[in-house]
Amino acid sequence: MAYSLLFLCALIGWSQAFLPSLDIESLTHEDITKQALLEVAMDACREEAQKDGQTFNPPALLNPDSLLHACLGVSEDADLSSSKFQELLNEIITENILIDRDQAFSSVHHFNDEAIEKGRDIITQGVSVVKANLQQGNLEAARRALGAVTHTLQDFYSHSNWFELGNLDPYPNLLRPDLPLQNLADANTPTCNDCQERVCPNVILPEILSKNTLTSGYLISTPQGKCNHGDRTRGGISKDFFGDDLTPDGTDPHLAASSTAIQATTDILQDIRIAFGNIVFLRMLGITRSKALCFVIDTTSSSSDDFAEVQRLIVKIIDDTRGTPNEPFLYILIEFNDLEVGPVTGTKDPEEMKRTVNILTVDRSRNIPTLFFSAMRLALITAPPSSDIFVFTSAFPKDTELQDTLISLIESTRSTVMLLLTNGLSRRRMRRRRSALTNPTNSIYQQLAQLSGGQAIEVTKDTFPLATTVIEDSITSLMVTLLQVESTQPDTFIFLMDRRLQNVTLYITGLSTNFTLQNPAGVSQDNTAGSGPLASVSLVGNLYRVSLNEGNLTGRWQITIRSPQAYSLRVTGRSALNFMSQFIEEFGGPHPGFAPISTRPPAGQNATLLITVSGVDMLFGLEVGLVSADGELLRNTGVTRLRDGRYLVRAPHLPDVPFTLVLMGQEADGRRFQRQSSTQIQASQITVQIQRMVILAPGESISVPFTVETREIEGIIAISARDDQRFVATVNNSLNVSAAGNTTGVVSLFIPTGTLSGITSVVTIEAESTATRQSNFALLRVLVTQKDMDVTPPVCRVVNESLDCPVLCGNATWEVTLLMTDGNGTGLRYPHISIIIPDSPGPPTAIIDQVKDENGYNATLLTYRASCCVTKVEISAVDDKGNVGRCDFSIRRPSTTGPPQTTSSPSSSLKITVSLWTMLLLLGLTSLMH
Template identity: 40%
Template sequence: MNPCSVWGFVMNSLLVIALLALALSGPATAFVSDGRGVSTHVSITRTALLQKVTETCRAVAEKNGYEFNPTGSSPEELVQACLGPTATGDVSGAKFHSALQDIYTQNGLVDRDFANSPPHHFNSEAFLKGRGLITQGMLAIKANIRNKKFPTARETLGRVLHTLQDFYSHSNWVELGYTEPYINLITPGLPLDNLADMNTATCSDCASGTCPNQLLPNILKEKILTSGYMGIDSSFKPKGKCSHGGAADLTSTESPRGGISKDRQGNNLALHNAAVNAATAATLQLLEDVRLAVGDDDFLRMMGIARSSVLCFVIDTTGSMSDDIEEARSIIYEIIDSYKGTQDEPSEYILVPFNDPDFGPIIRTTDDNKIKEEISKLNADGGGDAPEMCLSGLQLALTGAPSSSYIYVFTDAIAKDIELKDSIMALIRSTQSKVSFFITEIFGRRRRSLRAASFGDYREIALVSGGQAIQVSKSELPQATDIILDTSTSALVTVLQRARNPGKQETFSFVLDESLKNITIYITGTAITFTLTDPAGVTQSQNEIIGKLGTIKAVGNLWRIRLYSDKQTGPWQININSNQPYTLQITGQSTITFIYNFVESFAGPHPGYAVLTGLPQAGQPATLMLSVMGRRGPSSMTTEHIGLAKVSGSEGVSNGVITDMGNGDILVTVDAVPEGEFVVTVKGTDKVSNSVFQRQSTTQVSVSKVKIQAVVGSSVEPGEDFKLPFSVMTQGSGGTYSIGVRNDRNFPMSFLNELTLTTGQYANATLTITPPASTESGTDVTLTVEAKSSDGVDSNYVVLRLSVVTKITDFVQPSCEGVSVQANDCPHDLAQCGPFQWELSANITDGNGTGIESISLHQGNGTLIYTSLSAPIIQANYNASCCSQIVEIVAVDKVGNVGKCYHSIARSGGPPTLTLSLPLWIYLLVSTFLLRP
């Protein structure tokens, strides 16, 4: 049986169960619980994340004066309750689900990408290096969150949690009798004590390989810390050392045989459960440290809990764009003023201006007044007759905005930087963001200056993303921007999207369910006629502006049909006739939605599934992982059909084989993958209304015979070279393949521009990137690596994120010195506490000189005031009602070290009279006022 890392993690709970099913029918490929339940990295991480998110939501609700009372246990209901009064309408749990999946995925990839690295698993007594990975990762997580780089923070968090959790299964921590987590692992200022040295024997021999306790008596008595040696390629281990254990561990056959891993329940259920409990508690400790360092709001945003989508504008600021800028400004103001305080209020605003030859900087803020100020500064100036850096600005937006964002581009010129088109396509597919273009007078004087680019490029980019390419005159632009109001809402879903080039007459069928609201149909194209038919046979054509089914607006190449709110549920049809290219898209608002990833299996000592970062492989079945969400969680719906459908060309759906794993998780295998671009379609039944629902993904995907492998294993320091090995393989024709690498920071890079590939064999190369020494700590870099055949027919890509983090030597938490506590007036009887007050005074200092970043209340309903944060000693004063008997003050320094000052006036004896001026660790002896790391 192979020694899966801590709990034989596969990619998520869905795949855990899938692999369990395989294990029961053949050779074991994952953790098996002997029929008594299963504990995996995912289940431990999920338990801790949901508990910490719940705690944070409750604290935010209490702070803002509303009740946190989820109606159920599903993520959808948790998000609805967490957002409080602003979540008065439909709020989707999709972003929360996606954030959880991001963390689970990266957690599991440690088993694939670092299977033979002892520090990543705390194998082979690699304690100091393992703690170093945790330290480095926590610094990167905090820095990324401070810079609003939430996707990068989630990726690092998943990897760090895997290593932390492995400590409790792979070391002898629980055998030594410890039940609480080893706090020193996440507190680098504290030493790792009593580690076994290379010459210390730790285990006795176990002929059967399954002895309940192999640790030598002196190891247990002296509480010496050790971990099992793991050999994937070699059976060597130092004399007398414990092994990890299991069939994949070659050292387990060398004396002392056996192993001390607690990955599976096996023959010692108590030790396994103790390791699970300790790992869960340790995960909670790390999450709490991150939460305190970054604050509740950003912690929840990192977890994907926000009101609505990010609103992102990419705006051409050349001299001819005055009217367009004014319209963009007007629509932003309208959204801010009409959505403020509702569930549709954007969770963040992003603005990227571009000109020629300049683009950027990216401006992002959660403050609506700030975005008004920034867009008011935009002026149309310069640019001449040349096309602009449109795709460079769009690249900044795609790498700066979170996944599944809505990005709106305003321009009146073709793209000068058309060479970025492939990178833009890769980023769109990686982030699943939707891009719509508002193009005014593109066929004017500037079009002739670059023949290689055209309006068709914008149309292709929009179609791949599931967006629109809207072409209007400048005077018509104000009538076209309703689409921004339509899409900048919460819980937006796509029911159907199709494109035809060349155009033809065709009837498209779709299903509307009871949960759908604000249903809108968009048609882009020219010389179009259409007829819409509802389930009762009632029709409306393009000539009926106000008809029986809805209202119609036509502007430029866009038709917008908004259905009435009392629309009939069931099967609808729309017949479209045009001999010109056109697109059809049907959207609405609903909490019934799904998220998905294409995945592939991987082998090794800890096999599992990994999310594809590029296109699925041609000539092979496609495997997808989906999570389907409903109004009351996954139990409120059934899913009957999942397939892959072509958006362009002939109609047709490749049906998938569905394996329902429970909790809304579904594993899908599609044998016949469509040629060309396709999307994912889902159909099922909403049990709440007993109506059939239909949903479709927006981002188009295709297949490739090329495959690229690359792994980012660590952060990089400013001014230092970072070498990234990568490999390229093709199942198609061998030969010369061009290699293209881009990064969104324009950092210097070096790499081979070409690789010669032999069919079925990987060719290896190395990319070197050097962030300038002036790069701010916490900056993330998005790398896009592409490989393309010489004839341009086949290509693939990977998108990677790299964190730039300054080397930190300050690991000392801020410290407190208690000055005084005045609580003499507080009565013993809490029923009489109302009129009485108590006070606390303390001095807060930064232990190692980087400076205090923030001071805040973590517990307590009183008032906290403090002197300047720039002072060497910060005087903090807290005043509260005697009814509020606990206070916890959190101080965070500029590198993210967290210190906590805690005091309670609760007592069973006489009134407190302490007015001491002592270091808090001494004060602990005579009071409950203490400093906790």
């Protein structure tokens, strides 16, 4: 949809809280969700630091950059990229925002139309889906489900009369399906006065307030006697807008509801954190110093000559990065041949990954061609977004029908693919042609590498050791791209070096390639291998690796490349200063806003980008250019500053050729910088729209409609739908688009009986014009959950206590005995004690016994004793489905001395978290207390 930047800024100006996003004056769903995520992540980081005996220094200003530095124990001056953390936060926030687009008129998703019980069911189901996916290790699906469920939870506090009933704390029963929702107004209960005015004071009937009755507003058509939801022209019960109707004491209902929604979101996040532990929670959010490392390995007989060298190279990479800031937080290995793909091995343990690599064997009965595209599809779905994926192969792929699917996934995940190819032809046998590779069958690999911002390198046994260095260059979260181009003719390229850059490296892929590099002072160096005044040069197959010498690198550099054949140039470095980009589009409905475009943007149309800059607080004179693959500037853009390092960019008339984004500007000291996006962007005259997520139980089926829209394209549109779990049953193979430019199809899904809860699948729907070959895609995520999930938390109650403590606490102790049971649920996890007591005068003691409760169910009896100087304790029981039951209490001191003890929030209180986890640690309990 085309719109002016002036109109866009006007919309942003009036977007106010409990609206989706991009407001510049008040809280939004985005602000509420981000604040809660950062607070709970800070709690997790604090506990992990204390567990390791380290001091946690909370940031003065809580934002992704400052929190990441605090969590990883790095000073604010150190280079550390928060781009991965921000990207995964945005993944959660986006799913929250999209509820207002995809479920705009669903009462149950917004607690409208008295749908309070069904709204809680949405929350209960959503939390179960989050936990089921965390149990399966599906972090992306967990993030997306988490984003969706937090939106519904937050809307309760704006769309109901919870605040008018005098409540400033969250309603705990929304997260406790075992507890009743009491005093709910039914469809026939009068709840509000009729009000047609812009502001309606005292609109809720007095008897509703006096009886403490819960009610909510009606959005579309308000029955007589019911509460109107309210909008900008007519008052109502909702608290979506800032400053409409202050209470007599001056309280803004909108701000009060927003504050309660933040605490409620914090509560649901704390529940998940306690259920799965700090490490899993922080991994889900991407709070890590490094990247995931994904290897995809060809095990056909054609790779046998080089297989041992591949194994040695991978093991060396693991060893070289171990214990360094670039040590991967996750290792992924995927095997493939001509008949099979997998298994997938994922581990955090480098030794386990080395063992897995070393026992790999080549199956000499397997022949070429291979299932390369199937393996890559699995890698792109399994690895986190923006991952580096390294592929080792010597064969041509046979499943080329998946090529468009793979391109779609590369574009949507923004992952970088590097291919090490061992099937290069002898240069003496090579005929002259316009290619950067010796083997013409490798062109399909080269296309994928260039699209992703990676490289296709032809290697031999002699050059494998040098390839290790090329891979290790990429294994860092600080990797940034300064320049990347592809060309078929001699040319000179300019790139700008700034003071924040380190480890700057140029990669030139091609054959018979010569180059001359020149620094800002005019000093030159050619492509002669070895060390020179500017750089160290090495040749790896068809790749030159040029590592610039450390020193004064700032300023304008240039490189002149001379080659009779095609070549590519990529200039990278390490820096915290980087940017992320996302095309966005406006959506309407009761709560309008802006949502990311997750597919290809519209070719030939004006478009808007949201740019998020990390690693620096303030930038000036920003310029964003759209640049073709050969380096030509295609479009200039207009840039408008928002807040929190975000900028709106208006891109006029998107080109229909692949392009990347170049960001240029200057810091507060006036020094200029340049960064370029790595993944190529391809606009399209076709748009495919489908809901982003469905939740199904084993044995269930569903038909999901999708829409195909075209611009200046008529005729047959070929349709395909594929997924990795084979949930797709049927889809329209083709659709006919008339002059109106739109049509609708249906994809049918079926979840086989016996599918495990927590399994996910990504359905890729592709649409291609048979006349113009224009194409686009949409992604539908299918989340599987059991129909009758155990959602009842364990019970934790005090059976014996001695909690009276003197004022002088040093020589006294308190003791409590708790009975924890899951009743007839899925059962408690095996006991595990995790104790965090900073500055405690002595270790506490705990005794755990397995007993039967009064109903004959298995139970855990925990006796806990600690110093009276420990004043606040939180003890939790977790069952096998991740449901959390808590038992909170405080010690008692003489009332005549000092102020009374108060219960503080989890983020500020001294607390102990005791989770039931593993029986094996019982005998080693004492050691866990140090």
